[in-house]
Amino acid sequence: MKKWRISNLYLALVFIVLYLPIFYLIFYSFNVGDTMDHFSGFSWRHYATLLSDSRMISIVLNTLIIALLSSLIATIVGTMGALGIYSAKKATVKNGLLSLNNVLMVSPDVIIGASFLIFFTFLGFSLGFGSVLLSHIAFSIPIVVLMVLPKINELPKTMVDAAYDLGASSWQTLTKVILPAITPGIFAGYFMAFTYSLDDFAVTFFVTGNGFSTLSVEIYSRARQGVDLEVNALSTLMFIVSLLLVVGYYLLGRYNQNRRLQRVKAAEAKINQ
Amino acid sequence: MKRIMTILIIVLAICGLLGGINYRLNAQTNAEGSKVLNIYNWGDYIDPALITKFEHQTGYHVVYETFDSNEAMLTKIKQGGTSYDLTVPSDYTVQRMRRAKLLEKIDKSKLPALKNIDSRFMNLSFDPNNDYSVPYFWGTLGIVYNDQYVNANQVQHWRQLWNPRFKNKIMLTDSARDMLGVALITQGKSVNTTNAADLQAANEQLIKLMPNTKAVVADEIKMYMEQNEAAIAVTYSGEASEMMANNSHLHYVVPSEGSNIWFDNLVIPKTAKHKAAAYAFLNFMLQPKNAAQNAEYIGYSTPNKAAMKYLPKKVADDPQFYPSEKTVAHLQVYRDLPLKVIGKYNDLFLQFKMTK
Numbered sequence: 120m121k122k123w124r125i126s127n128l129y130l131a132l133v134f135i136v137l138y139l140p141i142f143y144l145i146f147y148s149f150n151v152g153d154t155m156d157h158f159s160g161f162s163w164r165h166y167a168t169l170l171s172d173s174r175m176i177s178i179v180l181n182t183l184i185i186a187l188l189s190s191l192i193a194t195i196v197g198t199m200g201a202l203g204i205y206s207a208k209k210a211t212v213k214n215g216l217l218s219l220n221n222v223l224m225v226s227p228d229v230i231i232g233a234s235f236l237i238f239f240t241f242l243g244f245s246l247g248f249g250s251v252l253l254s255h256i257a258f259s260i261p262i263v264v265l266m267v268l269p270k271i272n273e274l275p276k277t278m279v280d281a282a283y284d285l286g287a288s289s290w291q292t293l294t295k296v297i298l299p300a301i302t303p304g305i306f307a308g309y310f311m312a313f314t315y316s317l318d319d320f321a322v323t324f325f326v327t328g329n330g331f332s333t334l335s336v337e338i339y340s341r342a343r344q345g346v347d348l349e350v351n352a353l354s355t356l357m358f359i360v361s362l363l364l365v366v367g368y369y370l371l372g373r374y375n376q377n378r379r380l381q382r383v384k385a386a387e388a389k390i391n392q
Numbered sequence: 393m394k395r396i397m398t399i400l401i402i403v404l405a406i407c408g409l410l411g412g413i414n415y416r417l418n419a420q421t422n423a424e425g426s427k428v429l430n431i432y433n434w435g436d437y438i439d440p441a442l443i444t445k446f447e448h449q450t451g452y453h454v455v456y457e458t459f460d461s462n463e464a465m466l467t468k469i470k471q472g473g474t475s476y477d478l479t480v481p482s483d484y485t486v487q488r489m490r491r492a493k494l495l496e497k498i499d500k501s502k503l504p505a506l507k508n509i510d511s512r513f514m515n516l517s518f519d520p521n522n523d524y525s526v527p528y529f530w531g532t533l534g535i536v537y538n539d540q541y542v543n544a545n546q547v548q549h550w551r552q553l554w555n556p557r558f559k560n561k562i563m564l565t566d567s568a569r570d571m572l573g574v575a576l577i578t579q580g581k582s583v584n585t586t587n588a589a590d591l592q593a594a595n596e597q598l599i600k601l602m603p604n605t606k607a608v609v610a611d612e613i614k615m616y617m618e619q620n621e622a623a624i625a626v627t628y629s630g631e632a633s634e635m636m637a638n639n640s641h642l643h644y645v646v647p648s649e650g651s652n653i654w655f656d657n658l659v660i661p662k663t664a665k666h667k668a669a670a671y672a673f674l675n676f677m678l679q680p681k682n683a684a685q686n687a688e689y690i691g692y693s694t695p696n697k698a699a700m701k702y703l704p705k706k707v708a709d710d711p712q713f714y715p716s717e718k719t720v721a722h723l724q725v726y727r728d729l730p731l732k733v734i735g736k737y738n739d740l741f742l743q744f745k746m747t748k
Contacts, residue, residue, distance in 0.1 A: 154638060156618065172440075173417050174456065180414040187407050191400065240473040250473075294393045302395060309399075324464070328474040330430060330455030340435035340458035347436070 141358060148351035155348070165352040172349065175337070179353070181248070182317065182334040189255035190312035196256070197263025197312075198305055202297070204264070205271045217268075224261040228321035231258055236325040246328025254326050255316045262315060263308035270304030271297070429669035430455045432465060432476040434656070439689035446676050452669050469494055475663045477670040483655045486525045487518040487728040495524040496660040502671045505678035510697040513655070516725050525657035526674055527695040529687070531629035532715070532723060533570055533652040535645045536636075541623035549647045550578045553624070558604045563617070563625040566610045568741035569726060569734075570652060571598060574626060577650045577724075584727040588736070595740040602747050617642060628654070629713055633691045644712040650722035655695070 143155075151160035169175060204220075207213040223231075235254045236246075244250060274297065282292045298305075320335040327336055338350055427450075435458040443454050457476070459465040462485040468474055470492065481489060489495050500506060500522075509527055519525045537547045541561070546552055553562060553574075564571055573583035575594035585591060606622050613625050618639045627635075632644040658677070660670050676682060684702035687694035693713050694700075700708045708714060715723075729737075 156615075156638065174440075177414055177417050180410045180417070184407050184410050184414070187403050187410075191403050236471055236473070240471050244473065246473040298393050298396060305396065306399070325468075327457070328468065330457050332457055337435070337458060340460040 141354075144351050145355045145358065148348055148355045150348060153348060155351075165348040166356075168349050169352045169356075175349070175353065178332055178334055178337050181331065185248075185251055185255055185333060186313050186316040189252055189316050190259055190309050193256045193259035193312045194263050194305060194309045197260045197308060198267050198301075200260065201264045201267040201271055202293075204268060220261045220264050223258070224265065228258070228319065232322035232325035235322065239326060246326055247331040250326040250328070251323055251331065251333065254322050255319065258319070258322055259312035259315055262311050263305075266308035266311055267301060267304040270301040274300050427452045427666075427669065428455060429453070429666055429673055430457070430475060430477045430664075431673070432457050432459060432468075432474075432479040434458065434480060435460060437480065437656075437690065439686050441689075442677070442682055442686055445682070446673060449676070450669075450672050452666075452672065454673075466494075469661050469663065472663065475665045476661055477664040477666045478658055478673060479661060480528055480656050480658055481525075483516070483518040483657070484726050484728040486657050486659060489659065489661075490519065490524050491728075494662055496662050496664060496667070497523055498526065498660065499671075503674055503678070505675045508678050508680055508683070508696050508698040510695050512720055513695040516655070517727055518655075518725055519657070525659045526678070528656045528658050528677075529690065529692040530653060530655045530695050531692050531713075532646045532654070533565075533573070533626070533628055534632065534647065534712075536617055536625045536627055536632045536642055537645070538617065538620060538623050538639075538641050539643060540620065540641050544643065544645075547624060547645055549649060550574050550651075553604065553626075554601055556604075558624060560604065560606050561623040562601070562604045563606050563613050563622045563627075564601075564608045565613065565625075565627055566608050568737040571608075571626070571744070572737055572741060573652055573724075573726075574598075575601075577647075583652055583724045584729065586729060586733045591736060591740055595744060598741075598744045599747050602744070608745055630692050633713065637691075646712070646715045646719055646723075648716075648719045648722065650719075650724060653720075653723035653725055655725065 147155045147158065148165055149161050149163070150158050151162045151164065152158075200220075204213055204216045207216060232254070235250070235257070239246060239250050278296060278300070279292060282296045283289075287295065318335060319333075320339060323333050324336050324339070327333065334353075341347070341350070429452045431454060433456065437458075438456075443456065446452065447454055459468070462482050465479060465481065466485060466489065469476065469479065469489070486495075503526070506522075506526065513527050513530060514522050535547050535550075535553070537544075542558075546555065546557075569583070572591065572594050575598040576583050576585060576590065579590070579594060579597060581587075581590045581594065607616075609616075613627050614631055614635050616622050617625050617627075617635045620639070620641070629644060629646075632642070636642045636644065658674060660667065664670055677686070678696065680696060680698035681702050683694050683696035683699035687696075687699065687703060688707070694703075700714075
């Protein structure tokens with residue numbers, strides 16, 4: 120009994136440490152004053168500034184579009200890459216490809232960003248939406264591969280063989296057998312890529328240009344003057360949106376599970392009849 | 393497969409929706425067209441109302457992008473792939489960019505409003521004759537003190553910092569050139585010296601300041617001073633004005649024997665594509681009323697002499713931010729020193745920091 124209490128206490132402590140800074144920030148977004156030193160009264164002032172700052176809103180939208188699109192394309196490419204690595208016949212080739220993938224995963228963002236900058240300017244590619252999108256896709260692919268590959272490895276080899284035996288073409292096998300089985304891995308890869316893209320600063324900083332900017336670059340460049348509470352207000356809104364997304368995802372999952380359970384029950388009832 | 397396709401379509405639809413909103417948003421604030429001006433500035437370093445006013449007055453659409461350090465900006469411009477029409481380097485970076493041939497020579501005949509700039513802030517060592525740059529804001533290095541612990545007359549000069557009564561009371565800025573500069577000034581030397589003996593002597597002087605030093609820090613100075621945790625700090629005027637806004641016991645002094653003066657300047661990079669727009673904006677920002685409005689918003693000192701009469705009297709007559717003629721004459725601008733000498737400054741400063 121005592122052990123159980125200690126573990127609960129520990130869990131609570133960890134969550135407090137993780138969430139306290141966020142709530143501190145949210146709390147001060149309602150401050151009348153301009154600093155986080157003391158709370159002088161409640162107001163929506165900083166939210167009003169935020170909503171009238173069309174440049175900031177445009178940057179938020181840019182950030183979201185980049186994150187959604189880049190992770191989508193990275194997921195497609197990464198899933199195909201994972202399938203490719205899986206189907207490599209020789210062990211040395213397989214390990215080699217996987218190592219190359221992992222090197223990209225662990226190499227520092229700053230180096231990736233700087234090399235992209237040199238690469239794009241060497242090609243005469245104008246910096247902006249395109250360069251940011253391409254580089255985000257590039258650094259997200261290894262993450263997707265790492266999330267999808269274990270799922271493919273879990274896939275029983277016999278299932279694929281059975282599909283071929285029953286006369287499925289390789290396209291049918293891919294879309295009707297393999298992809299449905301690895302869907303959880305693909306979704307996990309997508310969400311990981313999405314969060315990576317959303318909060319990336321180092322790579323993005325190097326490849327933004329010509330008026331295109333993302334949220335992390337913009338907030339960082341405001342640091343010289345001291346970040347104002349408009350950023351707190353924005354963080355609060357983003358936190359609420361991500362909270363809603365998580366809750367929505369949870370409810371959707373439960374709804375699907377319930378439906379599946381009902382279907383199974385209905386089927387059982389039919390058999391029993 | 394069906395689930396994957398559904399998600400794919402949903403994501404694409406959201407992207408399209410966001411893109412549409414974004415397009416509408418940008419279309420609302422500006423009329424699309426070729427009349428564009430790309431500005432690359434420090435984050436939050438202009439009154440946004442002035443940009444709107446400029447757009448209304450001239451019909452140009454301003455694309456505004458931000459950076460966080462001189463070095464970052466320099467890298468972006470040097471590497472190419474961008475076409476900024478205006479950017480805002482500090483003094484030593486102007487010198488560096490000029491030397492790297494990154495700057496477009498300014499045609500003064502297109503800049504009639506340049507006469508509004510105080511002649512004291514023209515023709516400085518980092519850009520003789522102002523061939524490449526127009527001063528935007530300026531500031532100084534000085535002493536901030538808390539009148540609850542220190543009398544004003546105890547901190548009017550740099551050498552007074554060495555007074556034993558300030559034991560463990562002073563916060564220093566973590567910057568080799570600034571702090572060695574203070575020691576050099578007390579010894580009557582130039583802040584741009586490359587003389588090894590002068591630097592050595594300055595460092596020995598600085599090491600004697602260690603007993604009085606509470607900490608050598610950067611941005612945290614602001615917080616500590618505001619919360620009355622230290623009596624004295626050596627910091628920049630811009631930081632000082634923010635501290636003073638939050639704690640009425642704080643005051644700022646620029647020692648009359650001299651100090652560093654810094655400038656942020658508007659320049660046109662060689663890669664600029666809309667030079668006519670850049671000149672229009674320079675003239676716009678040089679208008680006294682606009683310069684005064686911007687100075688009030690940012691809180692730094694404006695080099696625009698004609699703008700002074702539009703500033704509130706309390707600001708314009710404040711010797712803390714607009715020091716007397718005599719003091720200004722003693723202020724020195726940092727010059728971009730050879731890499732080897734900068735290394736020497738850094739080594740000596742590290743030596744000083746390790747004596748604690």
